[in-house]
Amino acid sequence: MTATTEGRNTKRRDGKQFSYPAAASLCLAGTIAVLNAAGNAEMGTTATAKVSVGVFDETVDNTGGAAGGVQVAVRRGCFQFANSASTDALANTDIGATCYIVDNQTVAKTDGSASRSKAGVVRSVDAGGVWVEF
Structure with missing residues (x-):
């Protein structure tokens, strides 16, 4: 495509809400949303090669369906999750650092x-948990 010589109506998004094809699984509202190797959204688990995309904005039960057969809404932003335990617990000294998925809410x-x-x-750590920016 060549460069435009006129103004154009460029499509835009606010960068906060997206929709992804759901894996053949349950996606619970408010839990960590990841994309699996096939590019389908599922809840976060202890696993490698998952791409974190935000938090599910709705509950979608696709356990009996085909992967990618339905869409699920995901929201980006800063959300509070449970903190891990013992030596893996996050503290205020970890603000600005990357944190890792233990399960769909930790x-x-x-x-x-x-x-x-x-x-x-990690954006903040308080008595309620860890504030994570996606």
């Missing part, structure tokens, strides 16, 4: 000896 300080995928960036 994040940790380390990648668990290369067994966890990245969740997002």
